[in-house]
Amino acid sequence: MTSTAELSHIGLRLFLERGFEATTVDDIAAAAGIGRRTFFRYFPSKNDLAWGDFDALVASMREHLAATPAELPMIAALRVAIVEFNRFPVEEIEYHRQRMRLILNAPALVGHSALRYQSWRTAIAEFVAARAGGTPDDLLPSTVGSVMLGLALGAYAYWLAHPETELVTAIETAFDELGAAFGDA
Amino acid sequence: MTSTAELSHIGLRLFLERGFEATTVDDIAAAAGIGRRTFFRYFPSKNDLAWGDFDALVASMREHLAATPAELPMIAALRVAIVEFNRFPVEEIEYHRQRMRLILNAPALVGHSALRYQSWRTAIAEFVAARAGGTPDDLLPSTVGSVMLGLALGAYAYWLAHPETELVTAIETAFDELGAAFGDA
DNA sequence: ACCTAATCTGGCATCGAGTGCCAATATGCG
DNA sequence: CGCATATTGGCACTCGATGCCAGATTAGGT
Structure with a gap:
């Protein structure tokens, strides 16, 4: 149900709030309500989210x-x-x-x-x-x-x-x- | 006993032989006869070796x-x-x-x-x-x-x-x- | 609505880079 | 020789990334 655009927005918001380094993929996945493994199906890397x-x-x-x-x-x-x-x-x-x-x-x-x-x-x-x-x-x-x-x-x-x-x-x-x-x- | 220049040469040789990805920091440290931890005192990252x-x-x-x-x-x-x-x-x-x-x-x-x-x-x-x-x-x-x-x-x-x-x-x-x-x- | 096949999901294990911590070792110097 | 100071490297840990696989979800045909 999560779209790449949605995920991207969630991630970007976290990056801006806490900083890029301080945000883990687990944080993003948790915030989006998906599994960490699923995150990497939407984006090939944390870097690509931006x-x-x-x-x-x-x-x-x-x-x-x-x-x-x-x-x-x-x-x-x-x-x-x-x-x-x-x-x-x-x-x-x-x-x-x-x-x-x-x-x-x-x-x-x-x-x-x-x-x-x-x-x-x-x-x-x-x-x-x-x-x-x-x-x-x-x-x-x-x-x-x-x-x-x-x-x-x-x-x-x-x-x-x-x-x-x-x-x-x-x-x-x-x-x-x-x-x-x-x-x- | 190992100098940065020496280490750099060893690493570069391995990179050229096996490819950059396929060479681990452990490989380089082992080839140089130093501990993995010590490697990171000579170079801040594997990337910097080159x-x-x-x-x-x-x-x-x-x-x-x-x-x-x-x-x-x-x-x-x-x-x-x-x-x-x-x-x-x-x-x-x-x-x-x-x-x-x-x-x-x-x-x-x-x-x-x-x-x-x-x-x-x-x-x-x-x-x-x-x-x-x-x-x-x-x-x-x-x-x-x-x-x-x-x-x-x-x-x-x-x-x-x-x-x-x-x-x-x-x-x-x-x-x-x-x-x-x-x-x- | 029902069943099957294809797709999507996410847990688990694993790898590799990088870092903090600390005890052991080596080195320089008086 | 002995003490102070670096240097070393083992250990444990974090985090990104990937393969594997079982369970859930969805789509499509009947």
Whole structure:
């Protein structure tokens, strides 16, 4: 009767109340009224609880990128796609912020994020490979994939530290400033 | 009697022979002739075994950056520092490659790398903050820190997949291609 | 409603990483 | 040599994660 979404909310609430480390899987299972063993059927790990269905978002970013007109320069295309990927309805923003604060601060989750972001980077790399001709293993695709992730994470760090700003604005500004910095290198 | 370097070599050898997951801390301790408990006094975790004294390298990169002439544009300064950070004596290159292949492929180590690279990113962010005026928490410093890490990781991925190339060349090329891509955005 | 097959559940045992505690051992120094 | 100080490693424990299996639940056909 418990859904993954429900379980995720229960877990997230406990993480925010007591901290990620201090919350055990037993705590979460007990709070949800399920067995510990069952928890691991809903989520492959305690770490994954904090990630909604990220994979669905990555899939939609893939589609967005695939539908991008070829005239748009590569970086400009990525800029639009990444901004859209990170645009959330107003009512979800606060929730998203808390979730991301957890993911980007709790050490175990920071580590886990490197694994979860792999699919995101691959989506970018495949787009770049398709654009530039070649494979996602080539230098430019793999570098742009990692670099775009870096850009997004930099913007997130800023957004989390400065609650008055907007995430999409931070991302746009990061693109501008980075373009300028590379411009006069 | 056992030094950290010695222990690190023993562990790395086992990781390469049997794989990271398949090697337990007990195996490593036994191979080194020490107790399991003692292992954890030399290294805080099994994951850290694969990282030499990365912190010393980061410290020297910090010094290099601090000594950079102010006339050199920021990205150019970072380029030199990152290339030098990743320049190793010929006889160490093969060892370094194996170590990095492990770190960037074994899932547990990929995750752990996100934690270890934090100090590297901070070093970059602090340099950028000093250059641009402001704090490392500002948007440009934190973004450039993450982006430079992304660039380096992209170059590493390429280098690991293409053994015939040189790491420093891959990094230089990554800077060139990224500059060009941002140029016509 | 009823029975059967497929699925879901959760208890139990086990593994492996990591940590606190403490007694035994080794080491440095006067 | 003898004392103070590290270093060592055994033991017990916590917690995440996984295999196994029996019991419960659900779906579907009659």
